[in-house]
Amino acid sequence: MNAVKQKDLILYSGLIILGLAAPFLFSAFKVQLTYLCVLIVLAMTWNLQGGEMGYNSFGNILFYGLGMYLTASVQVGMFFPLAEWTESGGEKTFVHTTAQYFQGIGVGLLVAAIVPTIIAGAIGYAILGLRGHYFAICTLGLGIAAGEIAGGIEIIGAGQGFTTPPFPAEIVDPEARGQFFYFLSFLVLVLAFVFVKYIYGSRFRLILNAIRDNEDKAEAMGIQTMKYKIVGWMCSAFFCGLAGGIMGGLIGYIDSTDVAFDGREMGVFMVLMAILGGKGTLWGPIIGATLFHFFKEGLWTFILGWQYVALGVLIVVIVVYFPEGLMGWLREKYPERFGEVIDEKDRKAQVELK
Amino acid sequence: MNKLVKLFITSISAITLALVSFTSSFAKVDGEYIVLGSAISLTGKYSSNGVHTQNGYNMAVDRINKMGGVKVGGKSYKFEIIYYDDESNPKRAAQLAERLIKQDGVHYMLGPYSSGLTKAIAPVTEKYKIPMVEANGASRSLFTKGYKYLFAVLSPANQYLEVAIDLAVEKNGGKPVRIAQAFEQDAFSQDVRLGILDAAKRTGSEIIIDDKLPKELNDMAATLAKVKATKPDVLVVSGHTKGALTAIRQISEMKVDVPMLAMTHCDAAKLSKQHGKNSEYALCASQWHKNLSYKDKFFGSGKKYDKDFKKEFGYAPPYQSAESSAALLVFKDAFERANSFDRDKVRDALVDTEMQTFYGNIKFGPGGQNVAKPMILFQVRCKGDTCENKVVAPTKWASDKFYHPIPKWSERG
Numbered sequence: 003m004n005a006v007k008q009k010d011l012i013l014y015s016g017l018i019i020l021g022l023a024a025p026f027l028f029s030a031f032k033v034q035l036t037y038l039c040v041l042i043v044l045a046m047t048w049n050l051q052g053g054e055m056g057y058n059s060f061g062n063i064l065f066y067g068l069g070m071y072l073t074a075s076v077q078v079g080m081f082f083p084l085a086e087w088t089e090s091g092g093e094k095t096f097v098h099t100t101a102q103y104f105q106g107i108g109v110g111l112l113v114a115a116i117v118p119t120i121i122a123g124a125i126g127y128a129i130l131g132l133r134g135h136y137f138a139i140c141t142l143g144l145g146i147a148a149g150e151i152a153g154g155i156e157i158i159g160a161g162q163g164f165t166t167p168p169f170p171a172e173i174v175d176p177e178a179r180g181q182f183f184y185f186l187s188f189l190v191l192v193l194a195f196v197f198v199k200y201i202y203g204s205r206f207r208l209i210l211n212a213i214r215d216n217e218d219k220a221e222a223m224g225i226q227t228m229k230y231k232i233v234g235w236m237c238s239a240f241f242c243g244l245a246g247g248i249m250g251g252l253i254g255y256i257d258s259t260d261v262a263f264d265g266r267e268m269g270v271f272m273v274l275m276a277i278l279g280g281k282g283t284l285w286g287p288i289i290g291a292t293l294f295h296f297f298k299e300g301l302w303t304f305i306l307g308w309q310y311v312a313l314g315v316l317i318v319v320i321v322v323y324f325p326e327g328l329m330g331w332l333r334e335k336y337p338e339r340f341g342e343v344i345d346e347k348d349r350k351a352q353v354e355l356k
Numbered sequence: 357m358n359k360l361v362k363l364f365i366t367s368i369s370a371i372t373l374a375l376v377s378f379t380s381s382f383a384k385v386d387g388e389y390i391v392l393g394s395a396i397s398l399t400g401k402y403s404s405n406g407v408h409t410q411n412g413y414n415m416a417v418d419r420i421n422k423m424g425g426v427k428v429g430g431k432s433y434k435f436e437i438i439y440y441d442d443e444s445n446p447k448r449a450a451q452l453a454e455r456l457i458k459q460d461g462v463h464y465m466l467g468p469y470s471s472g473l474t475k476a477i478a479p480v481t482e483k484y485k486i487p488m489v490e491a492n493g494a495s496r497s498l499f500t501k502g503y504k505y506l507f508a509v510l511s512p513a514n515q516y517l518e519v520a521i522d523l524a525v526e527k528n529g530g531k532p533v534r535i536a537q538a539f540e541q542d543a544f545s546q547d548v549r550l551g552i553l554d555a556a557k558r559t560g561s562e563i564i565i566d567d568k569l570p571k572e573l574n575d576m577a578a579t580l581a582k583v584k585a586t587k588p589d590v591l592v593v594s595g596h597t598k599g600a601l602t603a604i605r606q607i608s609e610m611k612v613d614v615p616m617l618a619m620t621h622c623d624a625a626k627l628s629k630q631h632g633k634n635s636e637y638a639l640c641a642s643q644w645h646k647n648l649s650y651k652d653k654f655f656g657s658g659k660k661y662d663k664d665f666k667k668e669f670g671y672a673p674p675y676q677s678a679e680s681s682a683a684l685l686v687f688k689d690a691f692e693r694a695n696s697f698d699r700d701k702v703r704d705a706l707v708d709t710e711m712q713t714f715y716g717n718i719k720f721g722p723g724g725q726n727v728a729k730p731m732i733l734f735q736v737r738c739k740g741d742t743c744e745n746k747v748v749a750p751t752k753w754a755s756d757k758f759y760h761p762i763p764k765w766s767e768r769g
Binding site: 029030031032033034037095150153154160161162163165168169176179249252253254255257258259260261264267302309310 | 444445447450451454455476480482483497540545546547568570
């Protein structure tokens with residue numbers, strides 16, 4: 003047991019050192035690395051419902067978008083009138099000082115984490131009674147509705163979009179902005195990982211699994227499934243909100259349906275990444291997100307115009323050949339490496355039983 | 357587990373090596389080439405206009421390269437453009453701008469298609485102090501952010517249809533009119549809307565319908581039903597190419613009678629070709645028309661551009677292509693006047709731009725917008741089955757008289 007832990011320690015410290023050194027090693031790729039961190043966070047937290055709890059949610063994009071709008075609004079609203087900032091054609095320009103910028107984004111991210119969590123609780127209370135496909139379709143509507151509603155609210159820019167505060171001009175180093183957002187996203191990634199890892203070792207995960215495997219039985223065993231389902235969703239919302247807030251600042255421009263409540267891309271990607279890597283595993287979503295990001299960044303530009311066709315093919319290949327994801331596939335091939343002990347007799351007995 | 361960890365570490369180090377070796381960036385000026393970068397919508401909802409833009413850029417690059425290229429420091433250079441597909445998505449566009457600048461080492465940018473995407477890219481180019489000449493971001497809010505490296509060869513969006521309201525009031529004997537309007541929920545169309553609001557205020561006109569259209573635009577029957585019921589004097593619709601197509605399709609299907617129909621993107625949508633007589637009498641805002649009498653030595657006149665473009669790409673150039681071609685003429689001119697590849701010198705040269713191109717006069721205002729060129733309005737008119745866009749305003753360029761009011765559907769053959 004001790005040996006395994008030591009190995010883990012080496013692995014984790016290696017990854018953290020790599021993570022900390024990455025923006026300096028690959029200076030030109032900072033933005034892509036930031037995206038990678040955010041994608042991993044989204045996939046990993048989606049996995050909590052989709053993988054562990056068996057509730058396929060397309061609604062996590064709602065919390066991501068909310069986080070984005072909230073961070074930007076708080077960052078502006080703390081120091082300037084928000085309505086004048088977003089008014090298109092407004093003649094005034096407002097400039098954040100360095101201190102204002104960082105204070106704003108700090109408080110903004112805090113709000114972006116808390117508010118979506120509360121909203122997830124409220125919505126979860128209302129719709130987590132739905133099961134299976136009904137839940138999936140209901141959450142699909144959430145993201146779309148939110149996009150349309152946000153596109154009509156003048157104070158956050160409506161259809162014009164919302165330009166988030168530019169990085170303070172007093173910091174002259176052009177690398178600073180990329181580094182700031184990278185480390186911010188890396189921090190959130192580490193937090194999310196520690197949190198998910200903690201959940202993986204807790205009773206909470208077993209309950210989520212019980213809900214996935216047979217909700218009625220879980221209930222019959224005295225588990226208040228509703229409560230756990232809501233809490234599970236709130237955990238995801240917390241990190242989705244943070245991820246959204248960071249992305250808003252990084253992109254610099256929020257559009258209601260294309261950037262914030264971007265169910266067509268981010269909303270689908272997070273599901274795809276988790277499935278690609280293997281849902282219901284700790285490392286699956288991380289590996290899935292990394293592979294997906296490399297695939298996207300590497301291949302996309304070589305097949306201009308056909309990238310979505312390639313993506314479609316990828317989805318088909320994953321679903322047909324790796325229905326359990328890469329981790330699931332590896333696990334099936336090399337179960338002993340996942341610490342599973344196979345009792346040959348037992349296995350044969352099971353085959354015969356079928 | 358042991359082997360897995362090893363595999364993991366090996367793959368990570370492999371990726372690390374690969375990335376490090378890729379990081380070496382290209383030069384801004386590569387041998388005899390000046391490398392420009394652009395994220396263009398080749399897929400997604402703006403794909404048709406994205407292609408118009410790209411064709412415009414390519415046409416100008418070929419022409420300039422063929423005619424001696426760009427002369428800097430006594431040496432002749434050629435233009436080359438690195439394109440990426442931004443998928444009509446601002447998030448992707450911002451990311452690609454970063455990629456062009458940081459990884460491909462591009463030092464000069466050409467704009468994307470649409471205001472929303474330009475809005476997403478401008479903060480990036482501004483951060484790295486990369487001069488960007490853009491030809492397709494007309495939203496007024498682009499020019500009030502104090503951007504120093506953004507230059508637009510086109511007139512701001514709020515000016516698109518303001519003139520149309522003035523025209524309607526004039527036809528109404530100087531009395532205020534009743535306006536119905538429907539705009540797509542995107543940065544550009546919403547800015548056109550603001551222009552109409554200003555014009556309505558100025559003329560004391562009343563807005564009786566003010567609808568928003570979704571981005572994936574293919575139905576506006578609800579708005580048109582209201583128009584049928586309330587009978588406004590003017591109907592204003594703007595929603596890029598899809599907006600123009602949807603409006604004409606449904607107006608003709610539902611036989612909506614309205615005295616004046618003002619739109620944007622008629623020529624990009626090839627309305628007169630696709631919908632023929634159904635699109636007749638539509639009044640359209642345009643940045644450019646081939647009949648205008650501007651000239652330059654690369655493309656000659658608008659008519660010649662029209663002819664050459666048709667030969668090259670097989671369709672008549674919409675203004676999106678023309679303004680995109682003009683963007684390269686501006687860059688060439690600035691490089692030659694700066695006589696240097698220093699970004700700030702090029703930027704200063706851009707500020708001082710004052711030139712005429714086949715597309716119109718170009719001179720940048722303090723916010724980076726082109727202040728030397730008016731918008732024009734044309735009207736679709738048909739002779740038999742062939743329909744054409746005829747310039748009707750401003751009077752200086754007008755080739756035809758503005759036909760008003762639009763005859764009722766029951767009277768149209």
